[in-house]
Amino acid sequence: MSETKTALVTGANKGIGYEIAAGLGALGYRVGVGARDRVRRESAVEKLRAAGVDAFAVPLDVTGDRSVTDAAALVEREAGRLDVLVNNAGISGDMGPDWVQDPTTLDLGLVRTVVETNVLGVIRVTNAMLPLLRRSASPRIVNISSGVGSLTRQADPDIRIGPVMAAYAPSKTFLNAVTVQYARQFAGTDILVNAACPGLVATDFTGFQGPRTPEQGAATAIRLATLLDGGPTGSFFEDDGVVPW
Numbered sequence: 001m002s003e004t005k006t007a008l009v010t011g012a013n014k015g016i017g018y019e020i021a022a023g024l025g026a027l028g029y030r031v032g033v034g035a036r037d038r039v040r041r042e043s044a045v046e047k048l049r050a051a052g053v054d055a056f057a058v059p060l061d062v063t064g065d066r067s068v069t070d071a072a073a074l075v076e077r078e079a080g081r082l083d084v085l086v087n088n089a090g091i092s093g094d095m096g097p098d099w100v101q102d103p104t105t106l107d108l109g110l111v112r113t114v115v116e117t118n119v120l121g122v123i124r125v126t127n128a129m130l131p132l133l134r135r136s137a138s139p140r141i142v143n144i145s146s147g148v149g150s151l152t153r154q155a156d157p158d159i160r161i162g163p164v165m166a167a168y169a170p171s172k173t174f175l176n177a178v179t180v181q182y183a184r185q186f187a188g189t190d191i192l193v194n195a196a197c198p199g200l201v202a203t204d205f206t207g208f209q210g211p212r213t214p215e216q217g218a219a220t221a222i223r224l225a226t227l228l229d230g231g232p233t234g235s236f237f238e239d240d241g242v243v244p245w
């Protein structure tokens with residue numbers, strides 16, 4: 001089995017995903033740059049290669065069955081196995097002019113779109129990549145969640161972070177719950193699966209508002225992607241430690 005480990009990062013063409021790819025690449029991982037747009041994908045691969053990363057392009061729309069199946073076949077041809085999967089691709093869904101998703105007037109189509117990407121997309125990609133992950137000695141899966149997915153924080157009037165986001169926040173709570181179910185299913189194996197909160201990061205997603213850089217936002221995911229055997233699984237982490245469910 002090749003010594004070089006291979007990682008796949010979804011939504012790696014920009015923002016936090018790009019920095020996760022760059023960080024894993026700097027640690028010596030071969031990195032599949034999962035991205036749906038050809039131009040953005042190729043430009044990210046070029047930029048990573050220029051920085052010395054062994055990167056390869058993986059056309060990938062997490063909402064498409066065929067796209068995801070094809071991506072798994074490509075990773076198999078390129079690397080034969082997968083050591084790390086980072087499910088980073090995510091969307092907020094339309095926030096409207098007031099930057100809010102009001103539950104009392106929520107468009108159900110918006111909820112479906114957000115869940116399709118943020119939750120079903122993760123399940124779709126994870127299950128397609130699982131046969132390749134099982135060929136790794138130490139498979140790691142990291143799901144990029146958000147602090148707004150923490151029910152404890154959302155329900156606490158003293159914490160209550162961010163605006164009301166009735167589609168996006170519950171999609172990350174759903175993702176957290178799914179992460180726990182994967183961890184339960186993988187109990188007793190070497191597959192570790194965790195959720196990561198990047199903090200409030202200045203990316204396209206936040207209109208480039210937020211105190212943290214994409215590189216800072218990538219740090220917890222990189223740590224979870226490189227956990228030693230016997231490390232935590234089925235948990236939710238940020239820089240400072242565990243995030244309450």
Ligand code: NAP
Binds near residue numbers: 034040091147
């Ligand atoms: P971003 O800059 O908007 O990047 C999002 C990435 O996801 C882009 O590469 C985007 O690709 C990709 N993506 C969206 N839908 C996709 C699909 N159907 N298939 C494949 N790729 C898709 O946002 P970001 O801030 O880096 O966010 C990355 C992750 O962190 C998300 O899961 C987000 O929920 C989470 N997060 C962000 C923050 C924050 O403060 N920024 C906080 C907490 C959690 P395109 O370029 O093609 O659109």
